[in-house]
Amino acid sequence: MDITFDHVSYTYQAGTPMAGIGLDDVSLRIRGGDYTAIIGHTGSGKSTLLQHLNALLKPSAGTVTIGDRVITSDTSNKNLKPLRQKVGMVFQFAESQLFESSVERDVAFGPQNFGVPAAEALALAKKSVAQVGLPETVLAKSPFDLSGGQMRRVAIAGVLAMQPEILVLDEPTAGLDPAGRRDMMQLFAKLHADGQTIVLVTHQMDDVADYADRVLVMDQGKLVKSGTPQDVFQDADWLTAHQLGLPHTASFALKLQARGFKFAHLPQTEGELIAALRTQLGGADHE
């Protein structure tokens, strides 16, 4: 399932002195099967963009096409539910959406809302909780007895249990410790490897370089660049101008370049960097 934006604009609080531009003439395409990263500094319109992906917001102008549903400013709020099932959305600090008496029931809440019978929903809950790497013993616990990181996982399991075609993640690793972050990013990578379409909003350029197939760069409500991480992370000055940074590997490579190393493309991942350095250092092959 693809999501296509055609000249989409969105204005906050239209018609008041507080009106603000959320999105400004954005056209893009998120392809089924891709791992798309959205980057941009705070207030650049990323979250507004996300809320258009499952029609929580409707464009003020232009059209959003989600699968075969076309959303314009005139679209009625009714019958949007099937979209919400197809596009699963994990919000920032998703743990704050938990409310049920047990983890199992909370995770089963989503699928049940979409008409999955109770027994089947509980089975899905069990499966999703395992998927996010939590032990089966948490199922019966109250979500409020868990640690922050575990609660985040439960919330993500709650969205996975809906079996969405597209999984949208808004800074899912914010506030997690490094180990938690790594585990979580590997979880998403695994889901993607199993065919899950993923849209990730993040401030972690390393994650973009390591995991994403495509990158969309937002600035002041506009889509200012899109391409592969290799394309987007070539121009360090351009990124700085848009208040963004390079992945650690690329900035390390840039420093090496200043000392006389040469790279045809700035390497983005450790693997690429090692490959590029190995030939230039000309050392003996250790293998």
Place this chain on the structure above:
Amino acid sequence: MNKMILGRYIPGDSPIHRLDPRTKLLVTFYYIAIVFLANNWQSYLFVGVVTLAIIPLAQVSWRFFIRGLMPILFLIIFTVLLQVFFTTGGHVYWHWGWLTISSLGLTNAVFIFLRLVLIIFMSTLLTLTTPSLSLADAVESLLKPLRTVHFPVTEVALMLSIALRFVPTLMDQTTKTMNAQRARGVDFGSGGLIKQVKSIVPLFIPLFVSAFSMADDLATAMEARGYNDGNHRTRYRVLRYGRGDVMAAGVMAVLTAGLVLLRK
């Protein structure tokens, strides 16, 4: 949520914005009281003209005032209809069972309508031009005399400011939680009563949880910065009456005098 006019402060630098919040609060209450002095066409015309002359001073679009009427439109219509149908006296235009439309009923209805609209315009003026925290400061300052009877004025004022401060935060949190639950397939505001009440649970529990944790964090933050019940705290925002406040009092005096002279 956006349509809530209460606490909808529109930043500006008009003569009204610059008034001391205590003045605005007192004047608004005083105005609401003396509007009831008006009881004939002349006095209503007078108070209406004065009010319509004051409002443009705030340099806020009329739309906001009209919008301020909307939440209680039903109440206004209801009151007006009661007056129209149940007041008897004067020339009778129409009569059916116990329903009567009489000249006195119509006049009364118009008067009540004007009174409600004027009162709402004035209180909207207060909330549109005064940040809620300034209002809390004003309340604290005006309640000060109660200290002599050991009323905890500072504490009450602090509670008021904290409550007001967290209104937008909680509204923000509400929107976020609603979005998160909508994304999980909750339909707010659709289906039967039972279904609607049920859909409140996934909204309220997360809200309570976050409100309690915010309260906890705030208490810790305040203690960490050495807050104590503080009877002798100095203030960052010091309230001072100025020339505008004298003028506002003058306008109210003129309004009162005019009303007393014009009323029957």
